[in-house]
Amino acid sequence: MSLEEYKKKRKFDNTTEPEGKVAKNSGNRFVVHDHYASHHHYDFRLEIEGVLKSWAIPKGVPEEAGVKRLAVQVEDHPVDYIDFQGKIPEGQYGAGEVKIFDKGTYKLVKEEPDEVGFKLDGQILKGEYVLIRTRMGNKARNWLIIKR
Ligand code: MN
Numbered sequence: 001m002s003l004e005e006y007k008k009k010r011k012f013d014n015t016t017e018p019e020g021k022v023a024k025n026s027g028n029r030f031v032v033h034d035h036y037a038s039h040h041h042y043d044f045r046l047e048i049e050g051v052l053k054s055w056a057i058p059k060g061v062p063e064e065a066g067v068k069r070l071a072v073q074v075e076d077h078p079v080d081y082i083d084f085q086g087k088i089p090e091g092q093y094g095a096g097e098v099k100i101f102d103k104g105t106y107k108l109v110k111e112e113p114d115e116v117g118f119k120l121d122g123q124i125l126k127g128e129y130v131l132i133r134t135r136m137g138n139k140a141r142n143w144l145i146i147k148r
Helices: 004-008 079-083
Strands: 029-036 041-048 051-057 068-078 086-088 096-112 115-122 126-133 142-147
Touching: 004 068, 029 079, 029 115, 041 068, 041 079, 051 079, 051 142, 068 079
Parallel strands: none
Antiparallel strands: 029 041, 029 096, 041 051, 051 068, 068 142, 086 096, 096 115, 115 126, 126 142
């Protein structure tokens, strides 16, 4: 796991986002950020192997069973990002307000390169989910998130 891409995209003198490093120990937390960037979206982040694996979900994590949503994998974020809220300044990567939509813990059910299954226990989001890599348009970063 590496945060190189995360660091490359940001100027830490100009943003209050955490610089962070890969954590030695990994918990089992998740967060969903509500991100008012140039295109409003949600960011779903799972604490895995010392980083937050992250997906941008334009329509948000589904709350109803059977609903599928596009989830575009983005760069790993530092674990400290789990508590981040605030305004990313104009001109910076991801400029705009970031709020926490939901957070909690999860239990991993399945972990394969193209499929991650987990059970969320948040304040709002609860239940079993699966992320499936689709390679839609040959983009390896495109996944679907589905509530079971
Ligand atoms: Mn975002």
